[in-house]
Amino acid sequence: MSVDRYEQGLRMLSAVDGTAGIEVIESLRKSFPDFARYIVEFPFGDIYAREALGLRERELATVAALCALGNARPQLRVHVHAALHVGCTPAEVVEVVMQMAVYAGFPAALNGLAVVKEVFEEMGVGLPLA
Numbered sequence: 001m002s003v004d005r006y007e008q009g010l011r012m013l014s015a016v017d018g019t020a021g022i023e024v025i026e027s028l029r030k031s032f033p034d035f036a037r038y039i040v041e042f043p044f045g046d047i048y049a050r051e052a053l054g055l056r057e058r059e060l061a062t063v064a065a066l067c068a069l070g071n072a073r074p075q076l077r078v079h080v081h082a083a084l085h086v087g088c089t090p091a092e093v094v095e096v097v098m099q100m101a102v103y104a105g106f107p108a109a110l111n112g113l114a115v116v117k118e119v120f121e122e123m124g125v126g127l128p129l130a
Helices: 003-017 019-031 033-047 055-069 073-085 090-103 106-123
Strands: none
Touching: 003 019, 003 033, 003 055, 003 073, 019 033, 019 073, 055 073, 055 090, 055 106, 073 090, 073 106, 090 106
16 A cells, blocks of 8 residues: 555644544554554544545544444544534534434434533533523
8 A cells, every 4th residue: 555645644634623533543553453454544644534525524434434333432532522623613523423313213313312411511612502
């Protein structure tokens, strides 16, 4: 694989997650170096680097997908943080998770909102009341 692809992935990962994303990859690389490289190259080097969507839109889509899956709580936490990091508002994050009640069911949305509440509390972000 191209070094450029890996370097592009690291740049995108840093733009999305800041230093926390790089730390996750470094930790993963200690035990599973190939998988850590795959995460940098494919999702971040290939997909996130595409120009048709901005990072805000990509993170809102990712939060929605992880919420709908219903079995990706740790990844949902990471991407709620990332959504805020790339400029999504707390209200936008809440709305996209609430939207999942329609398409993924109330349990998925309830579990997603619990994650959102935890992350917002950790970050000192108030819950939007509307």
